Structure formats: C-alpha cells, structure tokens
Amino acid sequence: MESRRRPIVSCETCRSRKVKCIKPDSEPCQRCQRLGKECVTTGEKYERPYYHTSKEKYELIAKVIRHFVPSASLDTKGLRQIIATFDQHSQSPGASSVGKPIDGDAQNILPPPYTPSLRPVLDEDDGAMLDDAMNTLRYASGSSCAVFHQKICSSMLTSRCPLSSVKTMELRGKDIQDGQIVEPAIASELPERAIFEAAASRFFTEVNSVIFVMSEDHFQYRLDGIYNTRQNCSNSFLAIIYLVLALGERSETYFKAASSLFDKSIEEGSEESVQVVMLMVLYRQNRNQRNLAWILLGTGIRIAQSLGLHLTDKFQREHSAYRIQCKRRLWYSLYELEQLLACATGKPSGITEISLVPGRDMEVCTSPFTPLGYGAATAAFGSIIRRICGHMYLGTQNQIPTETTISALINEVEVWWNALPDYLRYANSSPPSYYRAISYLGLRYNYALMLITRRYLLQSLLSGHDCAPEVASRTEVCESASDRSTTILLEMAEKNMISDLIWFDAYFILCNTIVVYLQGVRHASSSTHRKQIRDYIPLLKLVRRSRLSECALNGMEALLADLESYSASEDPRTGFASGSIAAFLDSAEDGLMSFLDLPDGLDYSDVFLTRS
Template identity: 25%
Template sequence: MTTRTGLKRQRVAAACAKCRSLKARCDGVRPVCGRCSGYGYNCSWPENSSSRDFRQSTPTTSSWLRKDTIQYRRHVIQSFRELAATIQPVLTDVERTSVESSINCIENHISDSNIFTEPQGSPERDLNAGYDKLNAPLTRNASYTYVGKASDIHFFNAVKESLQEEIEFSDECATEKSPETDFAISNYNQHSPVSVAGPFDTQPAFPEPDVVIKYLDIYFSTIHIAYPFLSREYLESKYRALRGNSIVAEDCSSVAILYLIFAIGSYYLSYPRFGSSASQQHLIYFEKAMIFSAQVKSQCTLENVQMLLSECFFLLAICQTDRCWNTLGMAIRMGQSIGLHVENAPSSKPSSKVNPFEVEIRRRTWYSLFVLDRLLALQLGRPFAIQETDFAVPLPSRASSDWSVEDELSSQTAEPSVIDYFLRVIEFSKLLGKVIRELYVPTQEESSLGSMLASTSALDQELLAWKFDLPRHLRFDLGHTFEKDIRFKRQRNMLAIKFHNLRSMVHRPYLGLPWFQAKNTALMESIRGLEAMVEESERICVSEARATAHLLHSIEDEQALVHDFPWWQMISCLICASSILFVASTVVCKPQRRMDPDPSTYADDANTCIKVFEALSARSDAARHATKMMQSLTELRSLPENSNERRYSAASINQTLLGVDSTVAQPDVPFEGPPDWNLAMDLVALTHWSNEASDSVL
C-alpha cells in the first residue's frame, strides 16, 4: 500500500471556543491563544472529552448538585410560592403584587447563583440573559436558519460576499481582514429564549387598573390598528372578572392574552428609559403568559388562535422572528382546524343562530393570520402557509374595532374608518404574494431574466395603482394638516414603510447587476439593447430605499419610533434600505454613472438608518446586531485602496455595456416612472435574454 507523503499539518489537542466558532486555526496556547490575543477576543476553552468522562465516572458533591439543579431550583421556588399562596387571601392588591415581585426576585437570584448554574443546553435560562449579551461581539449564530432570496439578510450577505471577493485580490487586505467578516449571517434574532419555569398560579397578580389601562392604550393604538382581531371591551370585562379571583382552566387563554398585552405595553414603555428598574418587566409578563398558554395550547379554539397571534407580536417586538414564525404556523393550523378559512364551516352553527359579531371577529382573525404570514414570508424569504386558493372568507366590515350595533350600521358610510387600513393591507398582502412568486421563488434561477423584467414592470404598475387607490386619509404621499387622530397618522406611516420597502424589492434584482455578476459574461452580453430598462429599475430601487430613510427624519426619540411606526418590521425594512444605499454609494453612483451627482447623499441616508439602529441597540439585541452588520460592510469598503480598483472596474464594465450618460442627474424623490413607462414594451428584445444568467440576489 502506498503512503501519501508531504508536510503534515501540525495539530493541537483542542481549539478555543472562539476559533472553533469561526472555523479558524488555533495555536492551542492557553489561557489566551494567539488569534484571540491578536484580535482582542475573549478566549475561552471547552472541557475536553477525557476530563468530562472522568468527572462523569467520579461522583462528587459538585456533580450531584449540577445533575439535580433543575429539580432543586423548582423545589425551592415552589416552596416559596406555596407559602405565599397561604397568605395571599388576606393581603391587599398592593401587598399581593409586592409578594409576587419578591418571589420573582428570589427566582432570579437563584438563577444567577454560580452553584445552581444550568448545564449547557438547558432550556431554562435567566430572564435577563438576552441583555447580558448586548456587549458581546457579533459571532456566528448558534443554529442556522434558512433565509430565502427575498430576505433582507440574504441580500446583505450577497453584498458582503461581493465585497469579500474584491478583497481577495489584495494580499495586503487578506492580512488585515477581520475574522468577523468571514461568515454569513442567517438572522439577527435575539438569542435569549425566555424561560417558562414556574408553577401554575390560580390567583395571578394582575397590575393595578391604572397600569392596565396604560398597557391597553398602547396596544390598541399601535398593533391593534393594524391587526384588529381583539376587542378592548371584551378584554376589560375579562380583567375585571378575573382580578382577585381564582382561575379555572377555561380562563387560561384569556389570562394569557392579558399578560401578553401587558408584556407588549411594558416593552413599548421601556423606550427610551434605558436601564430603569422595570426594564425587564415585559419578560416577566411574557413568562406568566407562557405558563397559562401551556395549559391550553393543545385545544383548538378561536381564543387560543388569538392568544397565539398576540404571542407572535410580542416575539416580533423583541425580534425573536424564528420563534414567531413557528408560533404563527401553529396559529394558522389551529385556525384551519376550527374552519376560520371558510365562512360556513361544517362544524359551525346554523347561519340563523350565528352571532354577526362572532362572524366578524372570525374574519378579522383569519385575515390577521393571512397578513402576518405574508409579512414574515417576505422578511425571511420563506414559503407562505396560506395560499389564496385555499380559503374563502369575505372581507371584514368597515365597522370599528369593538363592533357595536351603531358601528355596524355606520360601516356603509363614506366616513374614514380605522378598519380601512386593514382592508387595504389585505390587498397589499395579495400583491406581496405575487412579488415573491414571480421574482423571489427558489426556482427563479431557471427563469429567463427577460420574463423577470416583464414581471417587474407589471408588478410595479399594480403597486402604484394600489397606492393611488388608497382613501384620502391613508394617502401617505399627501398632506394632512391639522389632523387630530393619531391612529391615521400611524397607519399612514405603516403603509409608507410597506410601500417603499416592497417597491424597492420589486426592482432590487437589477441593482448593481454588473457588479454582482461581473464574472457572468453571458449575462453581460445579453444586457445589450435593454440598458434603459435595467437602469430605470436600478434608479427606482435606490430612490425607494432613500424614501424609507427619509421617513425617519422627523422622529424625535426612540419612543416615537416604536409607537408611530410598525416596530415589528422596522429593523428588516431598514436593513434592506441601508444595504441598497450601501451598494448605491459603493458601486452604482460612481462619478461617471448616470445617477445622483452627489454620491455622499446615499451614504448619508444609509447613516440615518444606522443611527436608528444605534439608538435602539441599548434595548434591542437585534438592533445592535443590525448595527454590527452595517458597520462590517463599512469596514470592508474602507480596506486598502487597491481593493477599490476592481470596484471601479466593475462600474466601468457597467458603464461600457449599458452605455450610460453621465451628464444626466436624477431626482431626489421616489421615482414612479412616466405614465406610459413599461418594462415589458419590447417583448422581442426580451426574448434575447440569456436563460443561463443566475444570481444569488435575484
């Protein structure tokens, strides 16, 4: 048998945790390896297998404590709660709340104790764990989650990969490159799952009525005006009935919904008062909601669907998007189980006995599932759970959110209604589905780029028609002087974010195409004759990204951003916009290009998004990760100047092939195109597009 000869790679007994996470070579020097020392990382070392085996075979007091720490902790906390339950009947509401807070403090103290530290991989963690990680460097995610071509993360990684390919041309850059730029990011989730440890409390300690009113005001003036599937009157009556009384199994869903609304309201109130004593209260409320929801999640009821929907919005607020995706999937399946997707389900009551308000709330709940499903599919680049052909439910009425008889009668009038927004967003969500199906499906690489341009033109016209068809009080492109209803202002902000984000994504496949596809000579040759169409899409994409950034110019503080804009999708939209603006300022808007004559304006708009991330990062782990992501692109762009040579050469390829005119300046407003503009007008020319062209950003 022949033996392979050659230099043998020197191996070390074990690599440090940081080098292992980066898949980098470690020299094995302890306590700090050379790589971590050079880059200033925290160097930690995992336990080796031999030492683990030895400890497992040698029982000690310490190992016994670690083995039984979960049971021991539960026993201690349960003892305290049982003791408190014996005295709660004679306590006032204030005293009962104080006792509950004391028990929570004891629970947190035990969780923080070194001797009772959970083993690695335990599902129970401290409630504050997410915020303890805010100052940690950006590292590879613990688990990979799929993001598709429509996702802002996918586009960000494509931009980063193109920059890194440029850097590889320079040996000097290769030595100065930071390891933090070596890996792709799959999400910016907050990786701190909230624990659900704790017994079922039959007498929950609700907040005081004035606090509850404040929480309800926040929820029903922010999330509810976009997803009107709950009734405030019903929730207030439930709160009065349950406060101070024992809870039975039938009440668990209502209690969970109330706690989820308390959690959302508490989280919204935490801005901008960073580091306050109540900054973690929303996590405590959420933990209580999970305890009650765990009792009934196996039951398919309308109230449980609403409970899961409420949970989704809290998870979106704290940027646990993957967990929200899974929770929404359960809610959709549960809704289909009780027939929400059809108007006359076989298991429903006869039509003569059906309460009209119950019918209305079923419709609004179903369409809330539908709209949120499309939103998450766009944000994550994943398939829909609900197809239009799989349900037959009439649209909700224009009656107000609490569905009184007067509102039902007045729903036929032409007066502005808060529900008008919901009806328009349902239409928008159907259009969003067409965008994903025609431009961002996984099989898109097999499609002709010519057909993509035709689809882009048709979709753009539909999107513009949707905007122009909005009722006057929802037109975000018109003035609304002296308007007193803050709800309409917030709804216009939501529509503006949605419109500018989706329109930029409709045209994003053509942004910097020669830069992303510099090696695809077949594509470069096939562009000839269609330069104007490509540049038109490129210009619209950048203009819409700038419009997204300009929406932030009038924001006074962090609390205004959280309350007046759709917080549950802002980070995703801003990452998309800032990535587009980064490409525009780096590649597209070179001095010779027929774009904005002042490229610094693009960078300034991108910095606006980054400033928002920085302002929110003290309370949002996801905002902090977003800041790191955009800063990493800036660092790559600022590496040695010789790496810019290829960037300019890519731009020159674009200029040569597309035949641009550098003397024409473009407007600094969202471009809507002339009335007769149509990318599909030259169908003969489109047939010459190459089917071989493919791109990770298309």
C-alpha cells in the first residue's frame, strides 16, 4: 500500500530556516508578517543531497567557488575541469606551455577578460567606514581621497583585474591609516568599590535617567574587570570612572584626575570618548561654565560623526541589537543635549537635523530608569527646540516671527506631546523608577511652550488691558504652561526627585521662575498668585548654590514682600508694576541680567509692543 505524504504547507522562508510555519488560514505566516516578507508556498519537494562533510561547510565551499567561477558546475567532472584549468595557469610560460591549446570546455569555465566598469562604484553609497590606527571604524564621505582609493581597489578586485599592482595598491593603503596608537591607561588611585557604587548609583538614577550617556550593564561589566583584576583600560574609560565619581561625590579631585586624561581620551576618538565629553559638559555646567560646555560639546559631536553614529544602522557593523540601540540612544541624547545647551547659551547648534527611527518596537530598553520610547521622544523634542530657536531667536535679520510661524511652532509642540503614549505623559501612573524621566518629558513640553509665548506675557504685562486678542491668547498658553511646570516641580520636590548633580534641574526651575515672577506682577492683587510664589520659593532654595539661582531667589523674595504689603485697591498697572520690574532688575545686577539675556531667560530686546 502506497504511503500517504502530507501536503507541503510551509512557506519558503520558514522551510529555508527550518522552523515551524504558523499560517492562519490563507493569510501570510506569522514570521513573514513580522519580517515584512512575501509569504510564498510553492510545494516543491527538495532533494536532500548526500554530504561527505557538514551541510554548512558544503554551502560555504560552493559559495566561494561560485563567487570566483560563476559558470562552474559543482559536480565531480566540473570541479576536475576547474582544477585542471588552475594547473595550466600555474605553470611557468616555458616552451612546454606556450602555444598549448586549452580544452574547449575549460575555456568556458575561465573568467571573462577584465573589463572595467563604473556601475558598481556608482551604485554604492558615497561614504565608507575605514579603519584608523586604533582599529576603530570611522566614517568618511565620498569626497575623501581615502574612500575613493578604497573604491578603486574594491571595484577592480571584484572585476578580477589581472594587474598585480592593484593588490599592492590595496596593501599600501593599510600603511597610511589615520591617527596614532594611544597607550592604555593604568587604573590606579581608585576608591573602595562601595564608595564608587554609591556615586554610580546616584549618577544612573539622577543623571543617566534623563540624559542618556551609557548603558549601566555594559559599564558595570567593564568596571568589574578594573576592580577585580586591576587590568589596564582605555584612557576614555578611566576618565569616565573619574567623572562619575566627580559628579556623584561632587569631588574636584576626581574631576582634575579626569581632566588629566582628557587629551588622550579625545585622541582615542572612540564611543567612550563621546561619553567622556558628555560627562565633562555636564560637570562644567554645574560649575557655571556653560559657554565652555557648549564648546566642548562640539568636540563630542565631531567624534560621534567620525564614528558614523549619525548614520543608519547598516553602517554600525554591530551584530547585537542591544549595542546598536545603545549607539542610537547615545546619538539621540547627544543631539538633544546640544539643542538644549545651544538654546540656553544663545548659540547656534552644531547638528542641523537627525533621522529618527519610528516606533517603540525599534527601541530596546537601555536603562532601568528610562521607559521604552524615551530616547526617540527626547530626540524629537530636540528637533523642535532647534526649530523654535531658528525661527524666533537665531534669525539673521532678527525679524519678528509671523503669527503663522508662532501658531505652527505651538502646534508642533502639541503634536509631539499628544503623540506620546500615556505611560510617557503621566508619571503618577508609571513605575516609581520611571518617575523622574517621565517628569522631565512634562517639563520639556511646558518649557517649549513658554519659550515660544513668553514674549506675549511681557507684552501683555506692559500693555495692560489694551493688548490684542492674539497676545491675550498666547499669554494664556504661557501662563498655563508655567502652572503645569510648577505643579511638576513641586511634586518632584515632594518626592525628593530634584537633583543637584545635573544643571538642567536648576535650568527648568529658573526658566519657570521668570514666568512666575511676571505672573505675580501682572496679577498683583491675586491671592492665588501670591500663594504660588510662596510655594515656589523653596524650589529656588534647592538650587541656590549657583549665582543665577541666588539672584532669582532674592528677586522672588523681594517681589513677595512687595505683594504682601500691596493694597488690593490700587491699580496694579500704575506705579507698582513698572517700579517693581525696575527694582527687580536693579537689584539683580549683572548676574541676573546675563541670565535674562539668554534665549532660555527673558530677553527684552525681542519684545515687540503694540502701539496705541
């Protein structure tokens, strides 16, 4: 009796991978749907060959042969003909071989004569990843002579150029690699592991959770090798250790140790070098050296671009999805840090635009304190800040933006915020470990709205009740954003989430302070706004160690004293308001004026008033 054969229902993709094909009815199978491939079922029966070796080894050998001799037959006769042809070409051109005819079948196996073609070169991407002296892959565009040299060699070798000088040209290219070898550092004078773990815990909880610098798992793995074996490491990684200690312990000694390694870290030009620059920037910000931090950040951007972090994943040459994501997160974080710092210092950005990978499914979690999708969300926010500054504050002719531009910018901020999933917008409904990161997203959202509309608040204050309807509408947007920011900051303070390790906590508090102050002046007779100022002053005391914070604190306390003694029967627009502003600015002196001149502060030069 003839045995029954089960019909073949597996698609070609699953059959080639030798996995189970789960196909509901007539729809494509689950694997093809996930990979985005066409699900094809041919029902063709595969003949299983007899292998004298492993299947993998057989396929590799067959692939090598077909690469060099595309027309070759892989049966025994065809392989013998190929070997015979090789034997003929390996003989020296003596009397016994010159003029000897070649078998007709063998002629068909020989590769065709060399004919140079530009098509493979033109079809390739203009850029390439090249090794430097430290065996680090660096990106160079098609304008580089090194890239063009590589394409000449690869295209001619692929086309089987018979000239031996081409191979020599390729070898010589390896002798002129860029850079020099940097000797590794010796890890010495490190504190006890428990002391470092305490500093690292604060860093990853309070800093790395909102401004991603590195993967905690990868960092701890590298750290084990340093503490357990005292093995040598790169100058960059040792500098990272010292900077984490400097931030977590607020130690000038460790900062000086890191500074002594800075030049060699930059010379290494690795991914860790970018992390060193970012940590150095964060520490310089805490020392009130924002302009220097902005200058240093430009160096980190150049290193990241040389590593190709700004390119798509195909340039990364990483087999681990986790490592690819860490690199992408580092570039996203570097981009947003650059946009925020450029905005805070009133400087142009060193990165014009980036390509974002859409969807949370493209992102793996790289921190226990950062929710899924956070990196892409912050990078998109950085793009919004860049456009706000470009349209409103960094124009070449300092022109007043049109109402259409203002409306478009506000709408872009709202679209970004509404596109976030609920778990990224509402911190109270998320795990406690994510609270700080999600609160930062809310602060970013309200900060962007205040950055766009704060000038309308000042114009409304100085114009009184005679302001235009669009000014009143924009003023309401600004005040609502400030109220939401105040609520978020007070909740963070209540949960002990305000950090002194990163300058941006103080930055968001100070930016909101200006709006809260103007609201107090504008609503001088309102008990609600007086209470808001009283509640807000403790926030300023949390960050009072900086000169700007101290000036803002003094100004708010002086305003509150004026408001407490102010008679509600007086008109807030006469005498009090203008005098209070003048007194506030005079008492703040140069420190507060320098703060007000920043784009993230209050710039009186960009105020446009409605003339009656």
